[in-house]
Amino acid sequence: MHVRASYLLSCLVTAVAAEYDSPSSSICDALASALPNSTFAPETTTYNASISSYPFAQSRLHPTCIVRPQAAEDVATAVRLLRKSRGTKFAVKGGGHNANAGFNNIEDGITIDMQSLNRVEHYADVARVGAGALWQNVYDVVGKRGHAVLGGRIGVVGVAGFVTGGGISHFSPERGWACDYVVNFQIVLANGSIVNANATSHPSLFAALKGGQNNFGVITRFDLKTFLHGPVWGGRIVYAPQVDTALATAFTDFKYNQSVHPETYDPYAAGWVTFSYNQTAKAFLNAAVLWYTKPEVKPGALKDLTSLGPQVMNGMATGPVGDSTRNASMAVKASPPNRRTIWATTTFRITPTIVHSIHTLWKSLILDLYKTYPAAGFVPELTFQALPPPPRNSTPPNSLGFSPTSTPEKDLVFLQVVFHHTDGNATTGLTEKLKEFVNLFDGLAEEEGVKSDWIYLNFAAGFQDPLRGYGEEVLKRLRKVSKRYDPEGFFQRQTAGFKLWKGNGTDQHWW
Ligand SMILES: Cc1cc2nc3c(=O)[nH]c(=O)nc-3n(C[C@H](O)[C@H](O)[C@H](O)COP(=O)(O)OP(=O)(O)OC[C@H]3O[C@@H](n4cnc5c(N)ncnc54)[C@H](O)[C@@H]3O)c2cc1C
Incomplete structure (x- = not known):
């Protein structure tokens, strides 16, 4: 009741500010009335806690109200009201870790924060x-x-x-x-x-x-x-600055061997390599985060990566996978609270040279970018990693677009270009640069004839189009499912994210 009272008070204040007729404030009234214990207005403790739970500063937008459902039925109530409003924009937040602003939170709309449904x-x-x-x-x-x-x-x-x-x-x-x-x-x-x-x-x-x-x-x-599953062997290795080319070679060998000798594919070897730059130390940093999920026969195909040196830090240890994920979280939680992160990704077929070419170009581009953004708290990262195998045998299909006979786990590598920064004024310019970087890297892959159209949705930038990267057939299927389960296009029109139909050009909304 207390929440509802403070909510109504806030509505009154909003009304005095002459915004009472905006669709999102009237839908907030309706939500507060239907879900009084789960609807929160700005400046309430729960609202503020929700906003601060986003890991990236660019996601901490301010919706007109936040709904925190306690049960599936609450979500159903919220969806019915939002649909009835015909146009009120909303966002859904799971863990809030997608870096694209507007995907998991919204300015002036309604956010459904699922965090209470965490059983x-x-x-x-x-x-x-x-x-x-x-x-x-x-x-x-x-x-x-x-x-x-x-x-x-x-x-x-x-x-x-x-x-x-x-x-x-x-x-x-x-x-x-x-x-x-x-x-x-x-x-x-x-x-x-x-x-x-x-x-x-x-x-x-x-x-x-x-x-x-x-x-x-x-x-x-x-x-x-x-x-x-028993323990896994894994952790983070930081290499000395001079190891950068050797690290690119070790990662290339690891993946390229599997591509040309598929029989050597090691299903227990996982991880990624990341190159970054520390402006204070004026040095490139080279690291790998690696796992071998069968510790009794480690390091398997990871041998060249784990034995590469000199190493500045070696955190490889054997333990339950949940320990490893907890330790990895600590580093993420230690990031500056005002950090903004933008990212993009692209995919290519592994060759002996492509990782080197991209890494070399990235190094030169980064140094230039520091000159443009000397005080933006800019920290760039370039990460390379492998893709999983598609569902085979009796596993039901997914919609990621790989046929059961394809072998992306052996042939393909995807990269992430990440720009952390702390100055919001730099975001627009850095996003343009991010686009430029991806185009240049795609250009290198095209020159070698190894560019893939596939884009990993979970690391794709808002300006990318991963659903089209799944291929025409899959997109057609997804659209058919959308028309069947959402004939009015509610989830196409009222919530952001990677959408099945675009709003303009030849790819018009169909409703
Ligand atoms: C530190 C870090 C580590 C990562 N590690 C990995 C990794 O190991 N492997 C990997 O594959 N990816 C990884 N990612 C990427 C990650 O998979 C994506 O960022 C993913 O979107 C995070 O899920 P979330 O629930 O936190 O997302 P959110 O930001 O909450 O949501 C992402 C999207 O999903 C939608 N969504 C959320 N909840 C629901 C729901 N209940 N119903 C329908 N739609 C919903 C949202 O609307 C939004 O569009 C990592 C990202 C970060 C920041």
């Missing part, structure tokens, strides 16, 4: 995971019975965005995409009904949700396959 229950070999859970919650619960899941490699990341965008886990080289370990999605559709999508009930929706993210509904629960 994790483990039965036999299935974990029932509320859509607001973070991966650390899941590892901690299933780890009590010696089980693991295909989850995030950093515990603070949310389950919902991660899984619906694909999801790359420690176990992915062996077991595939995290979304392929979902056995059931509980989801609120555009008409407010709550349905279960799985291999036998709504199978087309089930496939669409594995890669289609927020285009079909608001997921309220994920049922994830779990498996018995």
Whole structure:
């Protein structure tokens, strides 16, 4: 009641400011009346806590109100009211770790923050995971019975965005995409009904949700396959500055060998290499985050990467996967609170030279960029990593666009270009630079004839188009599912993200 009272007071203040007739404030009235204990106005403690839970400063936007559902039925109520409003924009937040401003929060609209739906229950070999859970919650619960899941490699990341965008886990080289370990999605559709999508009930929706993210509904629960798993060997290695070319070579050899000798593919070897630059030290930093999920036979295909030196720090250790994800979270939580992060990604076929060419070009571009943004708190990163195998044999299909006979896990590598910064005035200029970098890197891949159209949605920039990267066939299928489950295009029109239809040009909205 207290919340409702303060909410109404705030509405009154808003009304005095002559904004009472804006669609989002009237829908907030309706939400507060239908969900009095779950609707929060600006400046309430819960509202402020929600905003500060976003890891990146650019995501801390200010919606007219925030709904924090306590149950799937609350989500259904919110969806019905939003749909009735015909036009009020809203955002859905899982763990809030997508870096694209506007995807998981909104200025002047309504944000549905799923964080209270974070219950994790483990039965036999299935974990029932509320859509607001973070991966650390899941590892901690299933780890009590010696089980693991295909989850995030950093515990603070949310389950919902991660899984619906694909999801790359420690176990992915062996077991595939995290979304392929979902056995059931509980989801609120555009008409407010709550349905279960799985291999036998709504199978087309089930496939669409594995890669289609927020285009079909608001997921309220994920049922994830779990498996018995012992400790993994892994951690972070920081190499001396002079090791940069050798690190690029070691990563290339690791991937290229698997591409030309597929029989050498090592399903237990996972990780990435990251190049960054420290402006204070005026030095490039080279690091790898690596795992071998069978510690008794480590390091397998990681040998060249783990033995490369000189090393400045070696954090490789054996322990439960949940320990590794917790440790990795600490570094993320230690980031400056005013940090803004923008990212983009692209994919290419591995060759002996492509990683080197991109890395060399990146180094020269970065040094130039520092001259333009000397005081923006700019920290650039370039990361290379492998893709998981597609679902094969009896695993139900996903929508990521790889055929069961393709071998992206052996042939392809994707990169992430990340620009951290602390000055919001630099974001627009840096975003333009990010686009330019990706175009230049794509140009190098095209020159070698190895560019892939595939774009990993979970690291794609807002200006990229990962759904089209899945291929025409998949896009057609996803659109068909959207028309069936959301005939008025509610999730196309009223919430942001990577959408199935674009708003202009030849790719018109169809409604
Ligand atoms: C520190 C860090 C580590 C990462 N590590 C990995 C990694 O190991 N492997 C990997 O593959 N990716 C990784 N990522 C990328 C990550 O998968 C994406 O950022 C993902 O979107 C995060 O999920 P979230 O729930 O936190 O996202 P959010 O930002 O909350 O949401 C992302 C998108 O999903 C939609 N969404 C959220 N909840 C729902 C819901 N309930 N129903 C429907 N749509 C919803 C949102 O509307 C939004 O468009 C990492 C990112 C960061 C920042």
